[in-house]
Amino acid sequence: RKEVEQDPGPFNVPEGATVAFNCTYSNSASQSFFWYRQDCRKEPKLLMSVYSSGNEDGRFTAQLNRASQYISLLIRDSKLSDSATYLCVVKSGGYNKLIFGAGTRLAVHP
Amino acid sequence: DGGITQSPKYLFRKEGQNVTLSCEQNLNHDAMYWYRQDPGQGLRLIYYSQIVNDFQKGDIAEGYSVSREKKESFPLTVTSAQKNPTAFYLCASSISYSNQPQHFGDGTRLSIL
Numbered sequence: 001r002k003e004v005e006q007d008p009g010p011f012n013v014p015e016g017a018t019v020a021f022n023c024t025y026s027n028s029a030s031q032s033f034f035w036y037r038q039d040c041r042k043e044p045k046l047l048m049s050v051y052s053s054g055n056e057d058g059r060f061t062a063q064l065n066r067a068s069q070y071i072s073l074l075i076r077d078s079k080l081s082d083s084a085t086y087l088c089v090v091k092s093g094g095y096n097k098l099i100f101g102a103g104t105r106l107a108v109h110p
Numbered sequence: 111d112g113g114i115t116q117s118p119k120y121l122f123r124k125e126g127q128n129v130t131l132s133c134e135q136n137l138n139h140d141a142m143y144w145y146r147q148d149p150g151q152g153l154r155l156i157y158y159s160q161i162v163n164d165f166q167k168g169d170i171a172e173g174y175s176v177s178r179e180k181k182e183s184f185p186l187t188v189t190s191a192q193k194n195p196t197a198f199y200l201c202a203s204s205i206s207y208s209n210q211p212q213h214f215g216d217g218t219r220l221s222i223l
Contacts, residue, residue, distance in 0.1 A: 046213065
């Protein structure tokens with residue numbers, strides 16, 4: 001079983017739609033959680049950290065469920081510019097080791 | 111502007127050749143990392159360095175070597191022992207021993223001729 005698992009997609013949604021991605025992780029001792037965005041053939045960029053109480057940044061909402069060991073990302077009012085691959089990232093262990101999911105691809109169409 | 115600079119953007123390696131990928135950061139970060147990304151897979155950690163003159167193997171260190179002689183520089187050498195070097199290589203940095211996320215350079219695409 002992979003340490004971090006994501007549905008690869010693609011999720012094809014129209015502009016204005018709401019879309020949600022889930023990600024599961026296997027290590028219950030994981031400490032920190034992040035969503036990164038990666039455009040085609042570019043480097044990953046931090047989208048948001050995920051806090052235990054859940055957090056929101058504009059149209060983006062992240063949730064953490066420690067009991068079930070999953071995190072989610074909700075995107076409201078999708079824009080064409082949201083088309084990208086979204087990477088679920090989990091920090092485990094005593095040093096700053098990040099475990100990356102393979103990503104979920106989102107395609108927003110007009 | 112503060113950031114992480116990787117060079118070159120594209121690199122070709124001949125059979126039996128060692129090549130070195132450059133990574134420089136001016137963020138004053140203690141920790142630096144090298145990852146490899148293959149299609150359909152998550153990033154995999156090659157080497158990391160928590161502080162100058164120290165580095166540790168990651169999950170896939172075989173066929174690679176690094177040095178950390180200066181805080182701002184963490185070059186990666188892909189040796190001839192790495193039989194499948196074609197990939198997208200990403201360098202990252204972070205404040206060491208904290209919950210800060212890592213920030214990435216814009217990557218180097220390595221292909222074999």
